[in-house]
Amino acid sequence: MMSNYLGSRTTVIDCNAHKSIIAIIALAVIGPCMFILQPAYVQGLVEYMNFSEEQGGLITSVEMFGIAATAIGVNFVLNHINWRTLTVACLTISTICNFLSVGVDDAGSLMILRFLVGLGSGGLISITFTMMGLTERADRNLGLIVSCVLTYGAFGLLVMPTVYHLVGVEGLLVFFGVFNASGFLFVANLPCSNQAPVEAIRTDLSYPWSTRLVALAGVLAYNIAIGIVWVYMFLVGLEAGIGEQSVANALTVSQFLGIAGAMIAVIFEVRFGRLLPLMVGILGGALGIGMILGTPGILMYSLGICIFNFLWNVTVPYMLAAMAGFDASGQMVTISVALQMLGYAVGPALAASLLGVGGYLFINSIAIGLFVLAAVMLIPGLRAQSRRTPLVVSDPYFGRP
Numbered sequence: 576m577m578s579n580y581l582g583s584r585t586t587v588i589d590c591n592a593h594k595s596i597i598a599i600i601a602l603a604v605i606g607p608c609m610f611i612l613q614p615a616y617v618q619g620l621v622e623y624m625n626f627s628e629e630q631g632g633l634i635t636s637v638e639m640f641g642i643a644a645t646a647i648g649v650n651f652v653l654n655h656i657n658w659r660t661l662t663v664a665c666l667t668i669s670t671i672c673n674f675l676s677v678g679v680d681d682a683g684s685l686m687i688l689r690f691l692v693g694l695g696s697g698g699l700i701s702i703t704f705t706m707m708g709l710t711e712r713a714d715r716n717l718g719l720i721v722s723c724v725l726t727y728g729a730f731g732l733l734v735m736p737t738v739y740h741l742v743g744v745e746g747l748l749v750f751f752g753v754f755n756a757s758g759f760l761f762v763a764n765l766p767c768s769n770q771a772p773v774e775a776i777r778t779d780l781s782y783p784w785s786t787r788l789v790a791l792a793g794v795l796a797y798n799i800a801i802g803i804v805w806v807y808m809f810l811v812g813l814e815a816g817i818g819e820q821s822v823a824n825a826l827t828v829s830q831f832l833g834i835a836g837a838m839i840a841v842i843f844e845v846r847f848g849r850l851l852p853l854m855v856g857i858l859g860g861a862l863g864i865g866m867i868l869g870t871p872g873i874l875m876y877s878l879g880i881c882i883f884n885f886l887w888n889v890t891v892p893y894m895l896a897a898m899a900g901f902d903a904s905g906q907m908v909t910i911s912v913a914l915q916m917l918g919y920a921v922g923p924a925l926a927a928s929l930l931g932v933g934g935y936l937f938i939n940s941i942a943i944g945l946f947v948l949a950a951v952m953l954i955p956g957l958r959a960q961s962r963r964t965p966l967v968v969s970d971p972y973f974g975r976p
Contacts, residue, residue: 598761606699611728614809632927639920641693669695673752729830793952800945802922829884836888856890
């Protein structure tokens with residue numbers, strides 16, 4: 576029975592089948608189930624469990640470091656291990672440690688448990704994106720993942736104040752545990768290894784490493800800025816005197832706009848190239864954060880975070896596609912996803928350490944500077960790509976054009 580459930584690396588599964596795609600999407604939502612609710616989770620740690628704002632930021636930051644660590648490490652074992660076995664291991668770690676987190680009121684102990692949760696979550700994120708990249712309609716299916724994650728986040732942020740009033744942070748952690756445990760229901764429909772041909776649009780491989788490294792530095796700078804901004808988004812609204820439910824409602828609307836943003840790349844693809852969408856997305860996102868500096872009213876706060884969330888989700892698919900354009904091996908994308916997770920980990924830690932220096936105004940100003948720096952760093956590589964003609968290359972193992 577267990578052998579059928581886990582299969583083996585030679586087990587043939589059509590990853591394009593509806594049941595496989597549904598299973599991959601479900602696990603892709605489970606993986607970042609805390610991160611997408613991070614602003615409200617930090618607010619719960621501070622308001623309902625009496626952690627300081629710095630402790631709340633650090634607790635979520637160490638979880639992101641766990642995610643980043645596994646996102647990096649999984650890439651070295653994917654070609655040597657049964658993917659279902661890896662998924663079960665990740666689900667087991669995250670499920671157990673979510674339940675063990677319930678009722679823990681010591682910051683150090685909670686950080687250890689959340690780091691372990693992050694290790695499991697990072698594996699799920701990496702393996703689901705890898706699996707979905709093997710499907711025939713990868714662009715559409717990856718768009719579905721982002722849309723489903725954001726939909727989960729939108730409804731989660733909407734009901735979070737009610738959840739806290741009814742069951743507290745402990746109830747939320749129990750939900751995380753149950754949600755992760757539900758992932759075991761989908762494992763049997765996953766592929767066990769890379770058995771599918773991959774056809775992609777690729778560009779010339781002769782980009783100098785200096786160009787690639789600068790672009791990767793831009794990816795890291797952008798995602799550190801995201802980590803700084805996102806972790807305290809809820810508390811920024813509360814400090815400005817906006818009501819808890821009003822902040823939750825604004826974040827919910829911004830999440831739905833994020834879904835629309837994620838669909839921009841799917842609908843328009845490269846019709847306007849990549850440079851223009853990325854510059855609008857990054858610099859426009861900086862403008863959105865500029866609107867919530869100081870003590871914004873409800874209208875300015877809502878407008879700012881809606882602009883930010885919409886353009887954040889416009890930026891991500893174009894940024895990953897741009898990294899894919901640097902080589903045909905997928906190495907740049909793999910590194911970029913790892914840097915994305917690393918940025919989400921470093922950002923909250925940096926924000927927590929600097930919060931006492933100048934408050935939310937100071938850390939959000941730093942984020943704006945990082946957005947601008949990221950845009951500058953990405954321009955040389957994007958211009959180099961725009962001067963080259965994409966080539967359709969055949970898969971070396973299956974010989975398909």
